[in-house]
Amino acid sequence: MRQGGRVGLGLVLPLALAIGWEIAIDPGLVSGRLLPPPSRIGATLLDLAASGDLLMHVQATLIRVGLGFLWGAAVGILAGGLVATLPTLRWLLDPSLQALRAVPSLAWVPLFILWFGILETPKVLLIAVGVFFPVYVGVSGAIASVDRKLIEVGRIFRLSRFGLARRILLPAVLPATLVGLRTGLGLGFLFVVAAELMGASEGLGYLLVDGQQFGKPDQIVAAIFDFAAAGKLADLVLMTLTRPLTRWQDTERESL
Amino acid sequence: MTGETLHHAPGPSLQLLTQEIPVLIVDDLSKTYADGTQALAGINLSVHPGEIVALVGGSGCGKTTLLRLIAGLDQASGGCVQVDGETIREPHPDVGVVFQEARLLPWLDVADNVGFGLAGLTGSEHRGRVVGALERIGLAEHADRWPRELSGGQQQRVAIARAFVTIPRVLLLDEPFSALDAFTRRDLHDQLLNLWGEAKPTILLVTHDVGEAVTLADRVVVMRPRPGRLDETIVIGPARPRDPVAAHHENAVRRVMAALDRSLRPAAAHQPLAPEDRATWW
Numbered sequence: 125m126r127q128g129g130r131v132g133l134g135l136v137l138p139l140a141l142a143i144g145w146e147i148a149i150d151p152g153l154v155s156g157r158l159l160p161p162p163s164r165i166g167a168t169l170l171d172l173a174a175s176g177d178l179l180m181h182v183q184a185t186l187i188r189v190g191l192g193f194l195w196g197a198a199v200g201i202l203a204g205g206l207v208a209t210l211p212t213l214r215w216l217l218d219p220s221l222q223a224l225r226a227v228p229s230l231a232w233v234p235l236f237i238l239w240f241g242i243l244e245t246p247k248v249l250l251i252a253v254g255v256f257f258p259v260y261v262g263v264s265g266a267i268a269s270v271d272r273k274l275i276e277v278g279r280i281f282r283l284s285r286f287g288l289a290r291r292i293l294l295p296a297v298l299p300a301t302l303v304g305l306r307t308g309l310g311l312g313f314l315f316v317v318a319a320e321l322m323g324a325s326e327g328l329g330y331l332l333v334d335g336q337q338f339g340k341p342d343q344i345v346a347a348i349f350d351f352a353a354a355g356k357l358a359d360l361v362l363m364t365l366t367r368p369l370t371r372w373q374d375t376e377r378e379s380l
Numbered sequence: 381m382t383g384e385t386l387h388h389a390p391g392p393s394l395q396l397l398t399q400e401i402p403v404l405i406v407d408d409l410s411k412t413y414a415d416g417t418q419a420l421a422g423i424n425l426s427v428h429p430g431e432i433v434a435l436v437g438g439s440g441c442g443k444t445t446l447l448r449l450i451a452g453l454d455q456a457s458g459g460c461v462q463v464d465g466e467t468i469r470e471p472h473p474d475v476g477v478v479f480q481e482a483r484l485l486p487w488l489d490v491a492d493n494v495g496f497g498l499a500g501l502t503g504s505e506h507r508g509r510v511v512g513a514l515e516r517i518g519l520a521e522h523a524d525r526w527p528r529e530l531s532g533g534q535q536q537r538v539a540i541a542r543a544f545v546t547i548p549r550v551l552l553l554d555e556p557f558s559a560l561d562a563f564t565r566r567d568l569h570d571q572l573l574n575l576w577g578e579a580k581p582t583i584l585l586v587t588h589d590v591g592e593a594v595t596l597a598d599r600v601v602v603m604r605p606r607p608g609r610l611d612e613t614i615v616i617g618p619a620r621p622r623d624p625v626a627a628h629h630e631n632a633v634r635r636v637m638a639a640l641d642r643s644l645r646p647a648a649a650h651q652p653l654a655p656e657d658r659a660t661w662w
């Protein structure tokens with residue numbers, strides 16, 4: 125009940141703006157040429173959906189984000205785990221990785237295009253780079269800060285190295301890892317826009333460029349809307365899949 | 381067990397002899413930390429099966445250090461610890477520990493925390509032991525709660541159950557009740573003695589609370605600081621459970637207090653008891 129009320133309150137402002145804009149344009153008070161009214165955006169969305177184009181573009185974007193996310197997350201978890209548990213590797217790798225992290229990821233775009241052309245590889249790679257760092261930082265930080273006192277509990281009960289990793293380290297680092305994954309997924313959507321802006325023949329980013337070049341603001345806003353929906357949906361899926369793993373936690377993760 | 385080695389020992393006092401073999405021997409143990417802090421120097425202590433020994437002493441005198449060495453969590457700088465005749469170099473399966481904080485695993489519910497250290501049992505044996513322990517500490521109805529949903533006293537009870545459920549021969553308790561109020565503490569004293577009554581593990585209990593030491597222990601060992609060494613030992617007479625308002629209880633508390641007082645005086649002014657005197661107290 126109360127939560128329903130809160131959601132409703134959050135909808136008041138966007139709805140009011142949308143209706144206000146619609147009303148203001150209708151009698152010709154303002155021109156809707158550069159910012160089309162909601163009704164036209166809705167119509168554009170429906171057209172795109174009806175022709176099957178929308179599905180194609182959304183699919184292309186989601187596949188890029190998904191692939192980039194999987195690669196970035198896998199390598200991030202692996203690197204974070206190794207660097208946190210093997211001191212030699214930490215001294216060897218961490219300074220370089222921290223230096224690379226300081227590079228704004230978009231600065232890689234020209235280099236990636238030069239190296240890999242403008243097809244799928246540089247796009248997925250760029251997204252993977254964006255996902256990698258928050259996951260890497262999250263995992264290595266979480267392992268490094270596991271409570272020594274809990275590890276001693278494992279030692280008292282004579283757990284093997286593997287038992288210690290499975291029964292204490294893994295559950296202890298899970299929450300921070302998931303936060304890293306979530307941040308990484310968000311960045312994945314940020315970088316897919318950049319990747320698709322650098323040249324694509326399909327994807328929501330293509331709709332943006334196309335809309336700009338052919339003066340179709342309704343298509344641009346429709347694509348923005350789809351980005352928001354896809355990002356929120358992906359986040360929701362990640363949260364739903366991982367919620368059972370962190371049920372024990374104190375934090376109200378849902379309310380974030 | 382130690383009884384095996386005595387099998388051929390002649391004489392009618394086999395039973396008595398078995399009891400006289402210490403289960404825990406601390407031999408000339410010393411510990412100097414990496415930063416040069418000399419925490420322990422020349423600690424000698426033997427504890428017999430089923431005995432409850434309380435260790436009291438000022439803050440920083442090395443009580444936790446001693447327990448950690450016995451537990452095999454840290455390495456000694458000199459001397460050794462033996463449990464059941466085995467020299468301790470790492471945690472020993474027969475030694476359980478309850479830390480000052482409950483140290484429950486937050487991602488396991490109460491029942492899984494209690495059963496955390498149980499190994500090599502079938503599913504039903506495992507469950508039976510856990511349920512039994514939960515009932516004895518009065519937390520059966522909280523079996524599927526998360527640790528964060530328990531009060532401090534309940535958490536500490538779970539930690540105690542987790543240590544008892546593996547039936548260790550030696551149990552090390554480092555100020556397990558110090559964070560709790562006096563009422564909860566008395567309650568937990570009873571439950572501790574209840575649990576102890578079943579398998580009668582040997583208990584080494586560190587405490588700041590002299591009343592607690594006198595209520596629970598067969599003897600109270602006083603430690604003196606810098607570097608930590610064992611000082612006087614006070615034997616507490618009557619059988620448990622004890623009446624905390626009885627005259628001999630107050631008397632024993634006073635004796636421990638006096639010994640603590642002496643232990644805190646500078647070493648120069650300190651007149652140690654003659655070894656023969658001390659021997660009669662053991």
Ligand SMILES: Nc1ncnc2c1ncn2[C@@H]1O[C@H](COP(=O)(O)OP(=O)(O)OP(=O)(O)O)[C@@H](O)[C@H]1O
Pocket residue numbers: 413414415417418419437438439440441442443444445446
């Ligand atoms: N890891 C460590 N490194 C260096 N010195 C330490 C370390 N742990 C303890 N000490 C020092 O060793 C001495 C004994 O510490 P310990 O924790 O054993 O005392 P304690 O008797 O348990 O005190 P308390 O009653 O306050 O718990 C102290 O002087 C302490 O500062």
Ligand SMILES: [Mg+2]
Pocket residue numbers: 443444445554
């Ligand atoms: Mg201590």
